[in-house]
Amino acid sequence: MTVEFSLEADGLPLSAEEVFRAWHCPPDGGNAFVEAVVERTLEAARPRMAVRAGYRRLDAREIDLETGPVIGSQLEGASSLVVFLVTLGPGYDEWVRSSFRRDPLVGCAADTIGSLAVEEAAEILEGRVDAELLGEGLGATRRLSPGYCGWDVAGQAALFAALPEGFLGVRLSPSFMMVPLKSVSGVIGAGRRVAKRPYPCATCGIESCSRRRRGA
Amino acid sequence: MTREILVELADAVAGGKAERDSPYPPERRGEDGAAEICLAALAAGVSPEDVLRRGLVAGMQRVGERFARGEAFIPEVLLAAKAMRAALAHLEPRLAKEEAGRRGTVVLGTVAGDIHDLGKNLVGMVLQGAGWRVVDLGVDVSADRFAQAVRAEHPRVVGLSALLTTTMAHLGPTVERLRREAPGLPVYVGGAPVTPEFAERIGAAGTFPDAFAFARHLGEAG
Numbered sequence: 001m002t003v004e005f006s007l008e009a010d011g012l013p014l015s016a017e018e019v020f021r022a023w024h025c026p027p028d029g030g031n032a033f034v035e036a037v038v039e040r041t042l043e044a045a046r047p048r049m050a051v052r053a054g055y056r057r058l059d060a061r062e063i064d065l066e067t068g069p070v071i072g073s074q075l076e077g078a079s080s081l082v083v084f085l086v087t088l089g090p091g092y093d094e095w096v097r098s099s100f101r102r103d104p105l106v107g108c109a110a111d112t113i114g115s116l117a118v119e120e121a122a123e124i125l126e127g128r129v130d131a132e133l134l135g136e137g138l139g140a141t142r143r144l145s146p147g148y149c150g151w152d153v154a155g156q157a158a159l160f161a162a163l164p165e166g167f168l169g170v171r172l173s174p175s176f177m178m179v180p181l182k183s184v185s186g187v188i189g190a191g192r193r194v195a196k197r198p199y200p201c202a203t204c205g206i207e208s209c210s211r212r213r214r215g216a
Numbered sequence: 217m218t219r220e221i222l223v224e225l226a227d228a229v230a231g232g233k234a235e236r237d238s239p240y241p242p243e244r245r246g247e248d249g250a251a252e253i254c255l256a257a258l259a260a261g262v263s264p265e266d267v268l269r270r271g272l273v274a275g276m277q278r279v280g281e282r283f284a285r286g287e288a289f290i291p292e293v294l295l296a297a298k299a300m301r302a303a304l305a306h307l308e309p310r311l312a313k314e315e316a317g318r319r320g321t322v323v324l325g326t327v328a329g330d331i332h333d334l335g336k337n338l339v340g341m342v343l344q345g346a347g348w349r350v351v352d353l354g355v356d357v358s359a360d361r362f363a364q365a366v367r368a369e370h371p372r373v374v375g376l377s378a379l380l381t382t383t384m385a386h387l388g389p390t391v392e393r394l395r396r397e398a399p400g401l402p403v404y405v406g407g408a409p410v411t412p413e414f415a416e417r418i419g420a421a422g423t424f425p426d427a428f429a430f431a432r433h434l435g436e437a438g
Contacts, residue, residue: 025289033240034291104301104341105294111334147380153329175328177356 002164004054009046012120016042019112034105041099041109049117050089052168053125057082057190065158065187068150070200074141078189082129083162084143086121087170087183088114096182114182122184129188139194145186146176149200153177159185218262222270225253225303229275229345232295234302240295250275254303264310268318268347272300272307276345280428290338293427297341304344318349319434320372323365325353327376327390330383335407335427339375342427346435348373359386359393366398373434376420378407388418395419402437404430 016038020029029035060081067075075081092114100107126143133140146155156176160167170183178185227233228250232240235249248256250272257267279296282288311318322343326336333355340350351369353361362374374394378384384407391403402421405414415423424430 023290025291029291030289031291033242034295037291100337104297104337105291108290108294108334108337147329147382150382152382152385153380173356175356175358177329177331181331181355 002054002056002167004052004168007051007053007121007124009049009051009117012046012049012051012117012124014042014046014113014116014120018116019109022112022116023108037105038109041106042113045092045095045110045113045117048088048092048095049114050091051086051117051121052089053084053086053121054163054168055082055084055125055129055188056163058162060189060191063158063162065155066152067144067155067187068152070149071144071151074144074149074197075187075189075194077191077193078141079138079191079193080189082133082140082188082190083159083185084122084125084129084188085159085163085168085170085183085185086118086125087168087178087180088118088121089169090180092182093180118182118184122186126188129190133190138190138192140196141189141194142196142199143186143188145184156185159187218257218260218266221253221257221260221262222266222274224248225250225257225267225271226275226278228253229272229296229299229303230278232292232299234295234299238299238302250299250303251306254306258306258310264307267303267307268311272303272345273347276300276342280342280431283426283428293338293342297345300341300345319347321349321351321369322373322375322434323351323353323362323369323371324375325357325362325365325377326355327378327383327386328356328358329386330378330380331355332377332379332407335379336375336377339377339406339427339430342431343434346431348431348434359390362390363393363397366394366401371401373421374401374403375430376403376405378405378410381409384409384414387414387420391418391420406430 017027019038057080060078096110099110130140147153153176156172160172171179233244233249235251238249324340326333340352344350353365376387376390378387387405394403405420405423410423
């Protein structure tokens with residue numbers, strides 16, 4: 001079964017403070033002007049997001065994700081896999097590019113806000129999947145994405161093959177990059193013997209990783 | 217006169233004052249910005265090379281020093297870059313592609329499979345501010361595309377970026393491809409997971425903790 005839904009950008013919990021945290025800045029960006037620019041960019045960003053999310057649940061035997069050992073251990077025991085996709089839509093990418101050409105600060109803020117927004121949208125999707133699984137008495141792993149924890153980005157091919165063609169308007173480039181750029185794909189393991197385990201951040205050097213920022 | 221105007225230009229760039237109408241910094245509202253000061257310097261007969269080196273580059277260097285000391289953050293670098301761009305728009309037509317005053321060309325890009333470009337964009341702006349001509353190939357750039365750009369642009373340096381531990385795996389083959397394409401061309405690598413040991417292992421010329429350290433190194437390397 002494939003599920004698709006839209007999300008209101010206004011409902012995504014975004015803040016200038018999160019942007020500054022991603023930039024390793026003081027919570028106010030260092031000065032009132034910068035804070036005001038990021039606040040304004042945040043306001044301008046929301047109407048440009050056409051947030052779509054969706055997922056498909058498959059029997060774990062139907063799909064070979066070649067996730068590598070770290071992700072593989074997280075998914076161990078899953079009887080089914082929920083392959084998911086979230087995107088802000090193509091208009092947002094174009095807005096980031098044009099903002100950057102106009103003003104580097106606004107462009108960088110728009111870029112970071114987009115990254116945070118699509119992660120928040122994925123968070124909401126994860127919550128919906130968790131609730132659905134819980135209703136069936138099943139546990140869920142955390143959401144896991146190619147590119148992280150040793151799962152090669154080439155793993156995108158298997159994920160996209162499990163979804164309907166052109167799902168949510170997202171496509172893969174020959175090097176497995178998603179277009180629109182502000183998209184997140186991944187998998188959630190489901191079953192009676194799975195649970196959310198901490199991300200293995202101690203083994204990874206990516207300080208800017210969204211999972212690490214959440215302290216997961 | 218020349219010295220004063222160039223100091224003023226460096227101040228405007230370092231302070232992020234782009235144009236007279238720019239609202240930043242609030243305490244300099246209504247004052248000339250980098251764009252106007254650049255035009256005034258050129259009109260006063262200051263050479264474009266001096267405007268670039270002693271005005272724009274000096275201003276960006278100052279921000280870099282503050283950034284290195286932890287006194288400035290990314291937004292200030294971006295505001296300074298905006299001021300630099302505003303002046304550069306007037307200066308560019310006066311500076312030929314490889315004219316004196318320019319250090320040469322740097323080709324930059326994020327490797328195949330990786331879409332992260334914030335760090336790479338910062339490097340591009342800082343290098344531009346340090347007097348380099350920057351050819352930014354964007355994100356998801358294949359080794360062949362880098363090689364093509366090297367043939368077309370004849371850069372003095374190439375910079376490869378990767379943010380993910382998994383896409384970092386593309387750095388080695390890209391360095392190798394460029395070594396075949398242009399033996400002796402320094403290829404630097406960067407990104408959160410990249411360490412000096414990794415850079416050395418894949419045969420890269422080096423890696424640096426931030427854009428300013430990279431620019432400083434290239435400046436010292438001549």
